[in-house]
Amino acid sequence: MAKSKKKKISLWQEARLLFSGWAIVGWLAFLFMMHMGYVYIILKDVPISIIAGAFGSVMWFFSFTVANKKVKVYQFQLNELLKYATNMSFFMQSGKNPYYSLIETKKTLDISIQKEIDKTLAKLEEEAKLDTKHFEKYNFPALNQFHKILKIKDEKGGSAREMFGRVIKSMNFEISKRDDLHRKKKGKAKTIYMIIGMVGAMPVMLDFMTANIYEQFLSVKGPATILLLLFYIVILFTCKFAQKNKNDISIRL
Numbered sequence: 309m310a311k312s313k314k315k316k317i318s319l320w321q322e323a324r325l326l327f328s329g330w331a332i333v334g335w336l337a338f339l340f341m342m343h344m345g346y347v348y349i350i351l352k353d354v355p356i357s358i359i360a361g362a363f364g365s366v367m368w369f370f371s372f373t374v375a376n377k378k379v380k381v382y383q384f385q386l387n388e389l390l391k392y393a394t395n396m397s398f399f400m401q402s403g404k405n406p407y408y409s410l411i412e413t414k415k416t417l418d419i420s421i422q423k424e425i426d427k428t429l430a431k432l433e434e435e436a437k438l439d440t441k442h443f444e445k446y447n448f449p450a451l452n453q454f455h456k457i458l459k460i461k462d463e464k465g466g467s468a469r470e471m472f473g474r475v476i477k478s479m480n481f482e483i484s485k486r487d488d489l490h491r492k493k494k495g496k497a498k499t500i501y502m503i504i505g506m507v508g509a510m511p512v513m514l515d516f517m518t519a520n521i522y523e524q525f526l527s528v529k530g531p532a533t534i535l536l537l538l539f540y541i542v543i544l545f546t547c548k549f550a551q552k553n554k555n556d557i558s559i560r561l
Contacts, residue, residue: 326374342365343364343365350512350515352526356537375551383490389451392421397469397476400468406432424443448482493554493556497553
């Protein structure tokens with residue numbers, strides 16, 4: 309994300325910001341049952357199924373549930389930031405200074421962006437300084453350019469329409485490029501998940517179609533358990549990396 313100084317939070321704190329406590333419990337319970345059930349079907353071992361299910365459910369929760377929610381929230385925030393820049397430009401064109409433009413613009417935005425504007429307003433009130441560095445955490449290059457122009461406008465003046473017109477178009481373009489990139493990556497990820505799903509279904513199919521042979525394989529307890537656990541772990545991490553790539557919507561302009 310951004311290079312600006314930002315206090316790091318734990319994965320659990322991040323999840324708590326995105327979901328309610330009951331939602332987290334519900335998701336983890338559902339994922340635990342799903343993963344434990346799968347491992348039990350292929351291993352027929354309750355203790356190992358419980359341990360593997362707990363590991364898989366936590367990993368899946370953060371790699372999929374939390375990660376997908378983060379992307380949705382981020383995309384929403386990018387659109388709110390575009391609205392912020394557009395409204396700021398409108399109020400500046402109507403003759404208002406940055407301070408009053410920020411106050412009016414704040415009323416039109418989501419609470420998460422309102423908090424960012426509050427930081428800028430506080431700095432203006434305390435030090436008469438237009439500080440927008442905290443917006444850099446959104447990793448939105450066109451927005452950073454907008455703020456540079458805003459500072460020039462505040463210090464030296466100029467035509468708001470001419471100064472902000474091009475950068476607003478750049479922000480629109482950047483958001484559309486991110487959306488296109490996410491759609492393409494989502495399509496590729498679905499193909500990967502289908503392949504992984506078919507591979508993951510093989511032990512289950514063998515269990516149902518050739519039960520006697522599969523039971524003989526499982527009777528070789530140590531090697532069979534290790535082999536199937538490795539198989540399960542490889543599936544987990546392959547999905548994790550595919551998901552990570554899908555959710556990377558950063559672009560270079």
